Amino acid sequence: MRYAIAPTRREVFFDPDDLIVSKTDLKGRISYANRTFCTISGYTEAEVIGQPHAMIRHPDMPRAVFKLLWDAILKGEEIFAYVKNMTKAGDHYWVFAHVTPSFDAQRRVCGFHSNRRVPKRAALAAIEPLYAELSGIEAAHSNAKEGLAASFSRLSAIVAAKGESYDRFVFSV
Structure with missing residues (x-):
């Protein structure tokens, strides 16, 4: 399912005490969304349950970041x-996401759980240009797979140059 929502360039904010929570199945379809998720995104619970979490993906988000995310949680x-999401109205909001796999009784990954907090504005000052660079790399390729590979390679090189893991990199910005 594709969503034909045009970004507005308006940013919305949520309270630092609020926590956005959602759960998905292995395909990324939303199985739970808390009230804060619905309030910030502008969707009702009925509108999001069963839908792909990508329904709130902002087009400025580089696919390489999601590849990194999916690679980790599937393992x-x-x-x-840091993730830039888009509301039902086309506004955007930044989050600092902590995504964890959920396990069944046999310890197999059966879904995912994500808690999102208000991000540090100073970190976004470093993240936004990086994401713009990665998105530009992706857009420069006519083949989406090649664009993703090039962008992911660049992201990996940046993290490797810092001599840290991706998580340490994220916490260091």
């Missing part, structure tokens, strides 16, 4: 990331 690892 059963947690990950932290």
Whole structure:
């Protein structure tokens, strides 16, 4: 399902005491969204349950960041990331996401759980240009797979140059 919502360039904010929570199945379809998720995104619970979490993906978000995220959680690892989401009205909001896999009784990954907090504005000053660079790399390729590979390679090189893991990199900005 594609969403034909045009970004407005208006940013919306949420309270630092609020926590946006959602759960998805292995395909990324939303199985739970808390009240804060619905309030900030502008969707009702009925509108989001069963829908792909990508329904709130902002077009400025580089696919390489989501590849990194999916690679980690499918291996059963947690990950932290800054994410720019889009509301039903086309406004955007930034989050600092902590995504963890959920496990069944046999310890197999069966879904994902994400808690999102208000991000540090100073960190966004470093993240926004990085994401713009990665998105530009992706857009420069006519083949989406090649664009993703090039963008992911650049992101990996940036993290490697810092001599840290991605999580440490995220916490260092």
